[in-house]
Amino acid sequence: MPITKPVVIMELPEVLNRETAQTFLLELQPLLESHRPRIVLDGSHVHYIDGSGVEMLLQCLEEAMKRDGDLKLSAVSPESEVILEFLRVDRVFEVFPTSEDAVRSFSAIPAEAVPQDTPLYGGLFGDVQVLKQAS
Amino acid sequence: MVGAIILVAPEIPQLPRGGSAAKTSGGDSRPEEFKKGTPLACIEVLGRSVLERGVDQMLRAGVNAITLLGDSCFAPVRDEVDQAATNFPLTWGDDAWRGATRTLRRHKEPGIDVTFLVRAAAYVELDPLDALQFHRGQQQVVTRAFDEAGPLDIWIIDTAGVAESEDIVRTLGESEPARYEVPGYVNRLEGPRDLRRLVVDSLSSRCRLRPQGSETRPGVWVDEGAQVHRTARIVAPAFLGRKSKIEEQCLITRCSNVESNCQIDYGTVVEDSSILSNSYVGIGLDVSHSIVNGNQLLNLERGVALEIQDPGMIRRNAIPRKEANLQPADTFDWEETKSTREEEKRGLDLDDVSEL
Numbered sequence: 329m330p331i332t333k334p335v336v337i338m339e340l341p342e343v344l345n346r347e348t349a350q351t352f353l354l355e356l357q358p359l360l361e362s363h364r365p366r367i368v369l370d371g372s373h374v375h376y377i378d379g380s381g382v383e384m385l386l387q388c389l390e391e392a393m394k395r396d397g398d399l400k401l402s403a404v405s406p407e408s409e410v411i412l413e414f415l416r417v418d419r420v421f422e423v424f425p426t427s428e429d430a431v432r433s434f435s436a437i438p439a440e441a442v443p444q445d446t447p448l449y450g451g452l453f454g455d456v457q458v459l460k461q462a463s
Numbered sequence: 464m465v466g467a468i469i470l471v472a473p474e475i476p477q478l479p480r481g482g483s484a485a486k487t488s489g490g491d492s493r494p495e496e497f498k499k500g501t502p503l504a505c506i507e508v509l510g511r512s513v514l515e516r517g518v519d520q521m522l523r524a525g526v527n528a529i530t531l532l533g534d535s536c537f538a539p540v541r542d543e544v545d546q547a548a549t550n551f552p553l554t555w556g557d558d559a560w561r562g563a564t565r566t567l568r569r570h571k572e573p574g575i576d577v578t579f580l581v582r583a584a585a586y587v588e589l590d591p592l593d594a595l596q597f598h599r600g601q602q603q604v605v606t607r608a609f610d611e612a613g614p615l616d617i618w619i620i621d622t623a624g625v626a627e628s629e630d631i632v633r634t635l636g637e638s639e640p641a642r643y644e645v646p647g648y649v650n651r652l653e654g655p656r657d658l659r660r661l662v663v664d665s666l667s668s669r670c671r672l673r674p675q676g677s678e679t680r681p682g683v684w685v686d687e688g689a690q691v692h693r694t695a696r697i698v699a700p701a702f703l704g705r706k707s708k709i710e711e712q713c714l715i716t717r718c719s720n721v722e723s724n725c726q727i728d729y730g731t732v733v734e735d736s737s738i739l740s741n742s743y744v745g746i747g748l749d750v751s752h753s754i755v756n757g758n759q760l761l762n763l764e765r766g767v768a769l770e771i772q773d774p775g776m777i778r779r780n781a782i783p784r785k786e787a788n789l790q791p792a793d794t795f796d797w798e799e800t801k802s803t804r805e806e807e808k809r810g811l812d813l814d815d816v817s818e819l
Contacts (some may be wrong), residue, residue, distance in 0.1 A: 345772075365622065374661045378771065378772060378773045378776070379773045379775060379776055380773075406765045406766075407767050408767060409765065409767075410760070410762045410767045411769070411771075412763055413749060413751065413762075414748055414749060414750065414760065414776070415747075415776075416748070416749045417746065417750075433690055
């Protein structure tokens with residue numbers, strides 16, 4: 329049975345400018361350097377974010393993706409959303425209303441969404457046995 | 464002869480039951496979180512402020528004596544207000560409404576029989592001559608302009624009908640004025656959304672407000688000295704203000720206006736937005752459904768106002784010196800002007816301003 333790595337939730341600082349972004353990045357670094365990091369950054373306490381803060385988020389996302397992992401945002405305030413849109417990076421991140429939603433999203437296809445009694449390919453290609461026979 | 468007094472002041476003080484005038488607090492309609500207290504009528508919209516357009520309207524109608532009075536509660540934004548009225552000098556004082564009383568008394572001497580009293584607030588498409596004709600037909604001392612939503616801060620007053628000792632605030636508060644229904648377009652400019660609506664209505668020809676400059680192609684208005692890079696795209700309707708600069712690969716679209724002395728840097732998109740005068744917008748940004756004023760960003764879709772400290776994103780450009788086309792100093796010298804200047808030297812008491 330495969331063991332899935334846990335999703336780590338980290339709270340972003342209240343102010344995300346050049347200085348705080350650097351400090352936060354240092355804290356996050358060991359996690360980013362692990363294999364397939366799965367990270368949720370909770371933005372519920374962010375009051376202020378500037379270009380350096382957004383740059384740091386992009387850097388983290390890039391690092392996570394390099395190691396076959398992912399980074400998602402949750403509970404982003406309207407103010408932060410405006411900044412992300414303003415800097416044209418709102419479409420780069422997956423953003424969720426809560427950290428729980430973001431954690432759940434790491435399971436690519438939720439078990440309850442897939443009917444257990446029929447094979448996944450059934451509806452698309454019909455009966456595979458019939459196709460095999462025909463060939 | 465007809466005169467006009469235009470006030471940059473808070474709303475008319477309410478008369479308490481006792482009868483003496485008391486100044487209201489917080490009567491002005493501008494949003495506190497945006498524009499730091501500048502009345503919206505003093506903000507440049509499509510090349511000129513509503514205040515300046517109002518003065519022009521009076522001049523065109525043949526009004527003989529125009530006086531512009533600024534209330535000291537707007538002293539912190541005095542430079543911006545002065546900039547808004549480049550066609551006429553403003554006289555500043557402690558209480559513009561009291562200043563209006565004095566000016567009205569002085570109007571009697573040169574034989575001005577009727578005076579327009581206007582608070583610079585809403586954008587109103589009013590024909591002064593039609594309003595004057597209506598007022599004369601009513602045989603009342605005061606006529607007030609109304610629109611569908613109620614009274615507007617525009618009065619027409621028989622100068623002779625106001626007693627020498629009478630306070631104008633009392634006169635306006637106690638008299639039952641004749642109602643002049645404004646037949647034209649009215650935008651009360653109660654908030655930034657109204658400011659944006661005025662831009663859209665003008666660019667869509669839903670009102671008579673015309674952008675400054677010339678229409679270089681249908682729906683694209685460009686004022687004097689504006690520069691557009693050949694790779695930038697301007698989609699009509701749009702307005703580019705005086706000496707504005709649109710850099711490479713930019714897109715200005717959907718009723719957007721870039722006011723005077725603005726710079727939109729490389730690759731930035733301005734969509735359904737207003738960039739107020741003297742603003743810089745940085746490289747590769749997306750400004751949508753917003754108003755930018757210096758380092759302030761107001762997103763109207765989300766109702767979020769932000770002050771951005773990163774000068775690489777948005778910032779205030781250096782404000783050019785006021786053009787020297789002022790007329791000679793106002794002949795109606797105002798007593799309080801001196802004391803206000805002294806108060807400014809001492810440092811302003813901001814207690815009165817904070818509530819506005």
